Amino acid sequence: MRKYDHKEIEKKWQTEWEAKGLYCASDDSSKPKSYVLDMFPYPSGEGLHVGHPKGYIATDAYSRMKRMQGFNVLHAMGWDAFGLPAEQYAIKNKVHPRVAVDKNTTRFKEQLSIIGFDYDWKREINTTDPEFYKWTQWIFLKMFEKGLAYESYEPINWCPTCQTGLANEDLEDGKCERCDTPVEKKPMRQWVLRITQYADRMLEDLDALNWPASIKESQKNWIGRSEGAEIDFKIENSDKTITVFTTRPDTLFGATYVVLAPENKLIDELASSISNMSDVLAYREDAKSRTEIERTAEGKEKTGVKLEGVLAINPANDEKIPVFAADYVLGNYGTGAVMAVPAHDERDWSFAKKFNLPIKQVIETPEFFPKDKPYTEDGIITNSIVWLDGLLSVDARSEIVGELEYKGAAKEVVRYRLKDWVFSRQRYWGEPIPLIHCDKCGVVPVPEADLPVMLPQVESYAPSGTGESPLANIAEWVNVPCPKCGGAGKRETNTMPQWAGSSWYYLRFIDPKNSDALVDKTKEKYWSPVDMYVGGAEHATRHLIYARFYHKFLYDIGVVNYEEPFARLQNVGLIMAEDGRKMSKRWGNVVNPDDVVGEHGADTLRLYEMFMGPFNQSVAWSTQSIVGPRRFLERVWKLAEKVSESANEKTTDAALHKAIKKVGDDIETFGFNTAISALMILVNDLEKAESLSKHTYETLLVLLAPFAPHITEELWHELGNTTSIHLASWPAYDASKCVESEITIAIQVNGKVRDEIVVAADADEEAIKSIVLARPTIVKWTEGEEIKKIIVVKGKLVSIVVGE
């Protein structure tokens, strides 16, 4: 037999599959469908390393099995190609970012193609393609129409040296990563999306999703629903009121002071009553220099300043208590003000200790509880007021809020940690926000017929220096007539963040060429939702929240048929470098898939990456271990020699059907490592057989085909088949073929295995007991002892309990 030459085989079949359009999805809705999707990549200039394809190999194997099981499979790939690196490349090389994007996508596609994926390339999409971003802009227009987009001055990280805005990840210790200048907060006019309006629905619908529990948990925490109350504290001798947010209104009687965030505007409004205003302003300035992380760092010494001359009145008991400005309270959470209950809150406790403020206990504290700590648990109310004392915290909360509500001093509210989404960037390489500013008409949407608003050609892609987008400098692009009144208008120069395209791209694969609609609703009804979505766990709270928000919005305006985009989610674990670090150019530890494919073959790479360990776990690459899967394929290749017409299938049927079950079940649950080990066990067994029937060997090939599509296709054709193995039917599992006539069972005495016997599978308990008790080894252990109990576990073991 000829040698297994992966180079010849892989190239040949890839060309053949492509030519035949073997993996093209059809819109034939009479067949059950399976929409399998990878989180699409950002085509970076560095190319793929060996870790990138891991998730793609998984979806590839999964979708191939689904196809063989009779599903109409949609598996396509695209490029999330807007974003900073392409823009920076453009600035540096003075070329259009498109040049970098085209170069990188071509390279990525080449690298992917040699691995032999079953992508339907007819459906390839690119977020930077005007035909695509037309719809990204269209969604924004719809959100604008529905009042979900609003303008707001939001601070950006501004580097005064580079004259540019920076993302959080470009900061190091509050300094610009590139020039080390301390970064300032600069308010910019921004577009913000009201994602918080969908917070409750996103929370509720989480339950029904077949997602990893950890991802659901992080989304829950990210949305961060907390039920509490807003309570009004009047200011003495003033018409002003401080409204605080609290989740513990039950502790209201323990409030001994009130704290405002230093940036809270109320401070300015109270200025005339504050006798030490200059100190307060100095503190505010000081607090500005600290990042939120610094301000909120664990165990940090509390700072703050008292607003001299200001007293707040506790609406529950009319007690007058002091007011402070302190940076442990954040301006952008709750109302930017808290009532401090030092006896029952950690932060208030340490602040009160430092500033020598009274600590009043209003929840009964267990005796064993240390005296030098606040008691933050729920408990029984005490020291409050007659009708409240003795109640449980949980009940007291609604009682007290109800009472105050009646007086107009409190109301129950639900707060979210989730913030509205700052949706604009002051950059060139993003989708232009399709709005026009008109002095007369205000903000006017670009008419749908005029979409897409194309990115103009510019001289320089560098930021404008004012913080505005480079687009602001292109007069002929900016100045357009107002669509409403025809007067002078100016285009919005902010662009969208990279998330915009990735928040809905999965819908476009369904109907990539549609120029009349984002997606045809009938096709969408058939293909949605995505049945299996695979990507890194790092997208748990950003991409996956944004996409769910977009999808729910599209559902509300009737574009899609279902409320959720991704029915099932699997996380891919990272592949680390052999040294245990992340693969990176910086460490020089990058393994390139092209090299591995060249040396060992795509099938070996695929098999190895799936065999390395549990799919969602991170593992280190091992150059040494990859030969295992290669040897395995060689053995499968050689096994072809055993195929004979005179073979007795019965001798191998049990092994075969065990594998059919295990491989199918494991691919379904993403247990690829054990699926492959089951295939190895099968090959080990088949090698022991004298000869193999063609059918047995073909079944092995079909089971292996999802992982190793090229070698199996080659061997399949060698056997005389003329159609592709990837369109063959997945074998059916026949339980009766796995039934064995004899089984080995273990014999334990007092919990220790002492012997084992082979019995007929259908032997009854009494027969087994008598055989077991007669065994010399067992007699040795039971002699002279009283047999207390004999437990027979069918098909497994016999356990004998003896005692004196």
Next chain:
RNA sequence: GCUGGGAUGGCGAAAUUGGUAGACGCACUUGCCUUAGGAGCAAGCGGGGUGACCCAUGGAGGUUCAAGUCCUCUUCCCAGCACCA
């Protein structure tokens, strides 16, 4: 600190969900074959002991005829969130 996930041979790991711990693969050892081998084949491979046996799933207890798996306490590692009122 909170939440989630982990800890099993020299290494990656498996274990039917309470039933013979270490499947499968890598590395390693021995032998065969070969002019040669980063090839192939055969056997071995958790630790201790000549052996009968004993010990072993981060550690300490417990439940059970039986625990990697369940319970209590504890140590360490990874990821995410973090003074959220």
